Amino acid sequence: MYWNKDIEAIDRKSLEQLQFRKLKTALESARRTSYYKKIFDDSNIDIDRITSLDHLRDLPFTSKLDLRYSYPDGMVSVPRSDIVRMHASSGTTGKSTVIFYTQKDISDWADLVARCMMATGTTRDDVFQNMMGYGLFTGGLGLHYGAERLGCMVIPSSTGNSLKQIQLIQDFQTSVIHITPSYALHLVEVILEHGIDPHDLSIRKAYLGAEPYSEGVKEKIQQQWGLEAYNSYGMSEMNGPGVAFECIHKNGMHLWEDFYIMEIIDPDTEEALPDGEEGELVLTHVNREAMPIIRYRTRDLTRIIPEPCPCGRTHRRISRIKGRTDDMLIVGGVNVFPSQIETVLMKIPEVGNNYQIVLDRKNNLDRMHIKVELYSKMFHGDLKGLKSLSAKITEELRALITINPLVELLEPGSLPPSTGKAVRVIDNREI
C-alpha cells in the first residue's frame, strides 16, 4: 500500500527529470540566501549553467560547520514572517544548528513521514504512541505530524515516565511506537518487572531511531517485545526523521529521491563513487522553501542498493549506516564531539593535557567517564580542592554537552602517553 503511488513508484527517468527541475528551483532559492550567494559568487558559479544532474558535482559541499557559522539565518531563503517553525539539532547548548520551515515545508515533511509509515504497513486504523522527545528535537514532532497526516490516533507521550507509557499502551491498545533502541530495551524490562508479558501487549511495530544501533540490538528488541522493528533514518538538516525508511521487506531503507538528491563520495578524496560502493552519504534537499541545502556532507557511511525492491518503490535504498567519517559520538541521544570536551578541559588550569573519554552502556543507558590527569604544578594539596575541581569539571561539561559525565581524577602520567594521534575515546558499548 502506498501513501502516494505516483511518486513512490515513478519510473526512474521521470524521477530524474523531476529531480533536475526541483534542483534548479532549489538553487535559485539558495542563491537568495546570504550564505550560498557568497559561495556562488566567490566560486564563480553560474547556476544557469547547471543543465543536468551531473553538474551537481560542480557545486561545493556544505558541512555542519557551515550551518553553524551561518547561524541564525544565513541559509534562510524566505522572509522571517513566512517561517512557521524552527528546530535545533540535539547536542550542545551553545550554537547548535538551526533549521527553519515554512507552512508548506511542514506539510510536505508530514507527507513524507506518512509515506514512510505506510511503507511499513501502518494505516489510519493504527494507534501510534510517540515515545520520543518533543521540543527542539525533530524526532518527536516529525513523526507526530506524519502519523497525524496518515490518520492514526497519536498519543504524544514523549520520553520517560515508563509506568505511564505502559498504562497508555494498555488503555488505548497502542499498535505502533516510535522509540530509541536503548529506551526500548529498558522499557521492556520495566514491563516484565510488572508481571506483564510484552507479547500480550497490542504493539505490533516499532520505529527505531535517534541513536546508532546494530542489527543484533534490533533483533533483541523484536524478540523481547514480540514486534517488528523498522530502521528509520533522518537528520534535522534534512528536516528530521523521514529521509529514509525500511519498507515491509526490511532490506535497506528507501531514501525519498524526489525530496533528496543523494550521492556517495569517498570521504577523503571527495570523488563520487558508483552505486553499490560504500562511502559518505551526501544529500541535496530539493524540497524545502525556507532552507535549501546543497550537497550536505552527512558524515554517515553507507552504500546505495541499486537493485529494485519487491515492494515496487523505485526510490533506491541505502544500507544501514555503518558508522561516521568524523569523530562525533552519540551518547544518550546527544551529539558530542570529543573536541568540545577537550576545549572545556583545556580551560581548567588544574588538569593537564592528557584525558580519555570512556563510554559504557549499563542497564541500556549510556554512561560517559571522563578520565583526566591532574596537572602536578597546580595541585593544592587538599581533598576539598579536589572535590570542588571534580564538581567544576562535571558542571562545565554538563553545561556544554547536556549529559552528566562521571569525572575521574588521575595521577599525572597514568594515561598512556599520546604517541601520534592520541586515543581519546574508548567506546565499550556494544551496539
Added chain:
Amino acid sequence: MPKQISVFAENKPGKIKKITIVLEKRNINIRAITISDSGDYGIIKLLVDKPLECCEALMEEGFAATLKDIVAVKIDDTPGSLRRASSVLADNDVNVDDAYGFILQGTKEAVFVFQVENVQRTENILKDQGYDVLTDNELYLI
C-alpha cells in the same frame, strides 16, 4: 612554619611503595605518615626531615605533590593533654581541617600536627597559652 608534603594518589595498590622508593633514593626520613581517603583517590601526607628536597624529588618523578603549611604543637603524653589543647582551639574558633599525632621517644611528650586555615594566627594563640609550637627545624629533626 613547618611543612607537610601532600601527594595525590589513586586508590590502587603500590602507591606508598612508589613514593617511598623516591624517598629512599634521596635518603629522606619519614617522621609521620597518614592518608586522607576519598574513594577513588586520596592524599598521602608525609612529615619528613627534608621536606623541600622531598617535594621536588617527587615532582620530578611525576607525582602531583605540594607543600602545605601545618601547625605542630608539643603536648604532654598524659590523658587530658589533648583535651586541654583542643579546648584552646575551640575557644578561639579555630577549625581543624586535618590532623594526626605521634608520641616522642624518651620524653613523655607527644606532637599534635594539624591543618588550619590561618596558620600564623593559630600558632600565636597557642604560644600565648604557653604551648611549645614547633618551628620547621624543630619538627623535622624530632
